[in-house]
Structure formats: C-alpha cells, structure tokens
Amino acid sequence: MSEHSQLEVKNLHVGFQKKKTFTTILNGVDFSVEKGETLCIVGESGCGKSLTSLSVMGLLPKTGKVTEGQILFDGEDLTEKSQKQMSKIRGNDISMIFQEPMTSLNPVHTVGKQIAEVVQLHEKISKKKAMEKAVDMLKLVGIPSPEQRVYSYPHELSGGMRQRVMIAMALACNPKLLIADEPTTALDVTIQAQILDLMNSLKNDFDMSIVMITHDLGVVSEVADKVLVMYAGKVVEYSDVKSLFNNPQHPYTKGLIESIPKLTEETEELPIIPGSVPNPDNMPRGCRFATRCPHAQPTCFNEVPPLIETESNHKASCWMFDQRWEEIKKEGEAYASRKETAATTEPVRN
Amino acid sequence: MEQATEANVKQKIPNPRVEMFKAMMGRFFQNKLAVLGGFFTFLLIFMAIFASVIVPHDPIEQNYSEIMMSPSADHWFGTDEIGRDIFSRVIYGAQVSLQAGLISVGIALAVGVPIGLISGYYRGFWDEFVIMRFTDAMLSFPPLVLALALAAVLGAGLENAMIAIGIVLTPNFIRLIRAEVIAHREREYVEAGKASGLRDWRIILIHILPNTLAPIMVQATLAIASAIISEASLSYLGLGTQPPDPSWGAMLADGQGYLSDAPWIALFPGIFIFITVLSINLFGDGIRDMLDPKLK
Numbered sequence: 001m002s003e004h005s006q007l008e009v010k011n012l013h014v015g016f017q018k019k020k021t022f023t024t025i026l027n028g029v030d031f032s033v034e035k036g037e038t039l040c041i042v043g044e045s046g047c048g049k050s051l052t053s054l055s056v057m058g059l060l061p062k063t064g065k066v067t068e069g070q071i072l073f074d075g076e077d078l079t080e081k082s083q084k085q086m087s088k089i090r091g092n093d094i095s096m097i098f099q100e101p102m103t104s105l106n107p108v109h110t111v112g113k114q115i116a117e118v119v120q121l122h123e124k125i126s127k128k129k130a131m132e133k134a135v136d137m138l139k140l141v142g143i144p145s146p147e148q149r150v151y152s153y154p155h156e157l158s159g160g161m162r163q164r165v166m167i168a169m170a171l172a173c174n175p176k177l178l179i180a181d182e183p184t185t186a187l188d189v190t191i192q193a194q195i196l197d198l199m200n201s202l203k204n205d206f207d208m209s210i211v212m213i214t215h216d217l218g219v220v221s222e223v224a225d226k227v228l229v230m231y232a233g234k235v236v237e238y239s240d241v242k243s244l245f246n247n248p249q250h251p252y253t254k255g256l257i258e259s260i261p262k263l264t265e266e267t268e269e270l271p272i273i274p275g276s277v278p279n280p281d282n283m284p285r286g287c288r289f290a291t292r293c294p295h296a297q298p299t300c301f302n303e304v305p306p307l308i309e310t311e312s313n314h315k316a317s318c319w320m321f322d323q324r325w326e327e328i329k330k331e332g333e334a335y336a337s338r339k340e341t342a343a344t345t346e347p348v349r350n
Numbered sequence: 351m352e353q354a355t356e357a358n359v360k361q362k363i364p365n366p367r368v369e370m371f372k373a374m375m376g377r378f379f380q381n382k383l384a385v386l387g388g389f390f391t392f393l394l395i396f397m398a399i400f401a402s403v404i405v406p407h408d409p410i411e412q413n414y415s416e417i418m419m420s421p422s423a424d425h426w427f428g429t430d431e432i433g434r435d436i437f438s439r440v441i442y443g444a445q446v447s448l449q450a451g452l453i454s455v456g457i458a459l460a461v462g463v464p465i466g467l468i469s470g471y472y473r474g475f476w477d478e479f480v481i482m483r484f485t486d487a488m489l490s491f492p493p494l495v496l497a498l499a500l501a502a503v504l505g506a507g508l509e510n511a512m513i514a515i516g517i518v519l520t521p522n523f524i525r526l527i528r529a530e531v532i533a534h535r536e537r538e539y540v541e542a543g544k545a546s547g548l549r550d551w552r553i554i555l556i557h558i559l560p561n562t563l564a565p566i567m568v569q570a571t572l573a574i575a576s577a578i579i580s581e582a583s584l585s586y587l588g589l590g591t592q593p594p595d596p597s598w599g600a601m602l603a604d605g606q607g608y609l610s611d612a613p614w615i616a617l618f619p620g621i622f623i624f625i626t627v628l629s630i631n632l633f634g635d636g637i638r639d640m641l642d643p644k645l646k
Binding site for chain 2: 103
C-alpha cells in the first residue's frame with residue numbers, strides 16, 4: 001500500500017486577477033482525503049467551497065490562479081501539470097458531479113452517447129462496447145430499462161434521473177476520486193436521500209474517495225467521514241464527523257449547527273449568526289469571523305488564529321483553544337474597561 | 351396464439367436509430383407549411399437539374415417573328431422583347447438563382463462558422479478588438495452597396511457576384527455564432543465536459559456546435575433567400591449574370607421597360623423569386639423544428 005493519501009491539499013492559495021488588483025479568495029486551505037473516505041466541505045455561499053474543487057480539477061477560470069500551495073493526488077502535484085496532462089486525469093482518475101442536473105447534460109445528445117463519449121475518451125474501446133458500458137452504468141445507478149434509456153435525451157428524464165445519469169457518467173471510468181459539488185441541492189428531499197444512498201453504496205463498490213461540497217449539514221451527517229468547515233476562504237474547523245456534531249468547537253460551526261431546526265424543540269425563531277461575510281477585497285487582518293463572533297477579543301481582530309488540535313482528529317482555528325486564551329481574555333477585559341472609563345470621563349460639552 | 355404474442359414482443363423493441371429518424375420525420379411532416387416549402391424547394395432543384403430536358407425552347411434563341419407574345423400554349427409564359435421563350439428562361443434561371451443562393455451562403459458558412467466558434471469560445475483580444483471591430487465595419491455598410499462595390503472590384507460575372515455576396519453575408523454569421531457560443535460556453539454541460547476530460551476542440555465541435563445549429567439553420571435559409579435577391583439585384587444592375595444567360599434578376603430588369611405592354615416579361619421571374627424565397631424559408635423553419643428533439 002502506498003503511504004500517501006488519495007488527495008492532499010496543502011496550504012492552497014487561490015486568487016483572481018481583476019483589472020490591476022489581485023484578490024486572494026482561498027487563503028491557506030489544508031485537508032486530506034484517504035482512500036475510500038468521504039470528506040464534506042461545508043460553508044455558506046461564497047466561502048470558497050466550489051473554488052477548492054475547481055482548483056483540484058484544474059478548471060479555474062482564466063483569471064484565477066493558484067498562487068501558493070500544493071494539490072497532491074496520489075502523491076503527484078496537480079498544480080504542476082499541464083492542461084493536456086490534466087485532461088487525461090479529469091474524468092478518468094478524478095470525476096466531478098455538478099449541482100444542476102438540469103443543465104449539466106448536453107440537450108442535443110442522447111444520454112447514452114454522452115456516457116459513451118467519456119468512456120471512449122479514456123479507454124480505447126469501440127463505439128459499440130462503449131455503448132454497452134453506458135447501458136451497464138445506467139443499470140448500476142438504478143435507472144429502469146437502461147437499454148432504452150440510453151437513447152433518451154436529457155429533457156425526457158426527471159431531475160433525479162438526470163443526476164443518476166451524471167453519476168453514471170462520472171463513474172464510467174472507475175475514478176479514484178469523485179468530487180460532488182452540491183449534488184443534491186437541486187433535488188427534492190426524497191430523491192436527495194436516494195442519490196445519497198446511491199453514492200454511498202457506489203463508493204464502497206468502487207472503493208473511491210469522495211469530496212462532497214454542500215451547505216446542508218443533514219447531508220453531511222448522512223455521508224461524511226470527515227468534515228471541513230470553511231469560512232471566507234479559510235478552514236475554520238476540520239474534524240471527523242461524529243466529533244463535529246457532538247462537540248463543535250469553532251463559534252461559526254456552533255452557529256451553523258444551532259441554526260438547524262430541531263424536531264424535539266418548539267421554537268418561534270431559529271438562532272442566526274449576526275452580520276455577513278466580509279468582502280474578499282477587504283478582509284479583516286485577524287480572524288475572519290471576528291466581526292460576527294460572540295467571543296471576539298481585540299487579539300482576534302489583529303492576529304490570525306492557528307489551526308489548533310482540540311481533540312484527536314479535530315482541529316479548529318480559533319484563539320479560544322490557544323494556551324494564551326485566558327491572557328487574551330484578560331487583555332480584552334482591560335481594554336474594554338479602559339474604553340468604558342474613557343467614555344464616562346469624557347468631558348460633556350454643552 | 352403464443353407465437354403472435356412473441357412476435358408482438360419482438361416488435362416492441364424497435365431500433366432506436368429508426369425511431370429517432372421516424373420522430374424527426376414526424377416533426378417535419380407536422381408542419382404543413384414546411385412540407386409545402388420543401389415540396390417547392392425540391393421542385394425547383396429538380397427543375398434546375400433537368401432544365402435541358404424540361405424546356406420547350408432554347409432559352410437564348412432569339413425569334414424576331416414572335417416578339418412580346420402573351421402566354422399561349424406554345425409559349426406558356428409568353429416571349430420577351432427579342433422573342434425568347436420566358437418559360438425556358440425562367441427554368442434555366444432557376445439554375446443560376448439556386449447556385450447563387452447555395453454557393454454564396456456556403457462561402458459565408460465556411461468562413462463565418464469557424465471564426466465565430468473560435469472567437470466566441472476563446473474570447474480575448476483577437477475576438478474583441480480584431481474580429482468584432484472588423485465585422486462592425488462590414489455591417490455598417492448597406493449590404494447591397496457593399497456587394498456592389500465588391501462585385502465591381504472583382505469584375506462582373508456570376509462567380510464574382512457569388513463571392514461578393516458570400517463576403518457580405520459572412521459577418522452576420524460570425525456575430526450570430528459567436529453570440530450563441532458565448533451563451534453556451536458558460537453552461538454547465540460545457541464545464542461538465544471539461545471535467546470529464548474533453549479537449550477544447552471536442553467541446554466546440556461536438557457539444558457547442560450542435561446546440562447552435564437551430565439559429566444557424568434559420569439564418570442560413572434566410573440568407574439563401576436574401577442571396578438570391580442580391581444576385582437578382584446585381585444582375586439587374588448588370589454586375590451578376592451576363593447576357594444572354596438567363597437570370598431572374600436580369601429578366602426582371604429587362605421586363606421593367608415593358609410593364610404596361612408585356613407585363614409577363616417581368617411578372618414570371620418575379621413570381622419565381624417570390625416562391626423560391628418563401629419556400630426556402632418555410633423549408634428551413636421545418637428543418638429547424640425537425641432537428642430539435644425537445645419538440646414533439
């Protein structure tokens with residue numbers, strides 16, 4: 001067995017060139033996925049989840065650039081590969097499923113043709129064999145009467161069916177890693193459960209790793225082995241799934257979990273996290289969550305917290321878990337009282 | 351009894367290619383106007399091909415004993431001012447007109463489609479500042495004036511007229527296809543294609559091009575019609591088909607002087623221009639519907 005992980009992302013920085021300014025969106029993302037493991041990346045819109053997956057696929061838009069860090073797939077750095085080398089890896093070793101099954105299939109080709117195309121691209125087999133493989137794949141993802149369905153056009157299938165076709169297409173070449181970018185967001189709940197079950201069972205059959213991007217914590221609890229919580233382009237918490245739900249560490253993660261409605265309690269209003277995500281052009285100097293954090297101290301605004309291991313397989317990026325936290329808190333209290341006295345002793349003008 | 355059911359079962363698994371073709375034909379034949387347009391288009395093509403067999407008279411033979419005869423059993427469409435049979439000339443004129451329409455649009459497609467595809471897919475400096483500004487400049491001319499100027503530079507004659515019309519039509523195709531490609535390159539299926547390792551050329555040719563086919567078809571059939579009119583106009587102005595070869599445009603021009611005495615000289619080529627343009631448009635519409643699998 002090889003020693004390295006299936007996918008290891010180290011200190012990834014990605015940014016966009018916009019006219020003359022360069023804006024860094026991803027700021028040091030670290031994670032690893034072992035063989036046969038599912039990692040969920042969670043976070044609100046715009047926190048860099050999808051950008052992380054596109055960086056792994058090498059599909060960043062023209063203005064985007066990996067400025068720092070490594071993406072190691074089977075120990076090889078993908079950031080150093082040419083587009084030509086990447087296109088051999090894409091679809092073959094790493095596959096991707098997209099959010100919108102409605103638009104991810106080409107409307108003018110039959111689904112069978114689209115699956116067969118990918119198969120033929122990566123395996124040197126005849127058209128007929130590729131089509132047979134397409135039928136097999138459709139059968140595998142649970143599409144009824146696949147012999148006829150291969151000749152269906154995408155618009156003749158329902159959303160759930162289309163997502164199954166997308167999965168069939170992604171798995172057609174036995175990838176080692178599947179990246180799923182919110183695969184169930186566009187589907188209704190019962191179909192969601194079916195698709196997640198399907199992905200789980202296929203993961204075991206194919207012995208592949210999955211990176212699932214989602215903002216649905218319900219999905220996370222269903223499929224994940226490990227969870228990466230992102231906020232504003234940074235990792236705030238990285239943990240195995242049980243530990244995360246039982247014992248969330250970072251105030252942001254706590255806020256996310258609290259904002260899920262619970263069946264056992266009756267509440268009028270759900271707790272929310274006040275404030276909004278900072279603008280990437282104007283990121284705070286210290287912790288990026290500080291402006292919305294109930295525990296924030298002056299240090300939080302000025303210094304970036306490190307990723308601290310709070311228990312085994314559980315890391316959070318927050319000063320609260322640093323040895324210096326008591327000190328920081330005292331400093332903060334002192335600062336607050338100084339400010340208060342300054343406010344009260346300020347001469348009142350008439 | 352059992353055998354019959356077995357046969358039924360066998361019949362129920364149809365060949366998908368045949369099914370697709372049947373569905374396409376069904377969509378086409380549902381549109382009655384398209385069928386009519388197609389019928390006339392093929393009739394015209396047939397006429398053009400077998401012109402030498404169909405015509406009762408030599409189209410350029412002058413017969414001074416039968417000048418400006420009104421339509422009769424011998425001369426179905428009458429004769430012109432120097433006694434040539436108009437029916438024969440109209441039939442031969444179909445050759446010229448169809449050629450002019452198809453070849454000039456063929457030129458425009460051959461140049462416009464690749465440029466539009468590449469320019470729309472890759473964008474950047476060449477697209478924005480070279481190709482688009484060039485098409486802008488071309489489109490700022492009134493098309494007929496530009497065609498006239500080009501034909502004048504190239505020299506009078508049918509071939510040069512077709513080249514000139516083809517050049518004038520090209521920027522329309524470039525712009526249309528570029529706009530379509532830009533709309534499609536942002537679609538998720540293109541990204542999904544990239545994510546499954548497809549190369550750029552495959553995405554452009556196999557995934558984006560078929561999606562832009564519908565507007566290309568419509569534009570092409572419209573362009574064939576307008577190319578026929580342009581050729582007629584150029585011939586009318588003396589830069590297209592050269593006398594004595596028959597061309598609908600030139601015949602229209604000739605007949606103009608005799609409208610009150612012998613209206614049939616201009617009327618019949620005019621009617622044929624009208625019917626041709628209309629039926630090609632209708633036919634093109636039908637083909638567009640036929641190729642769209644979303645229509646039932």
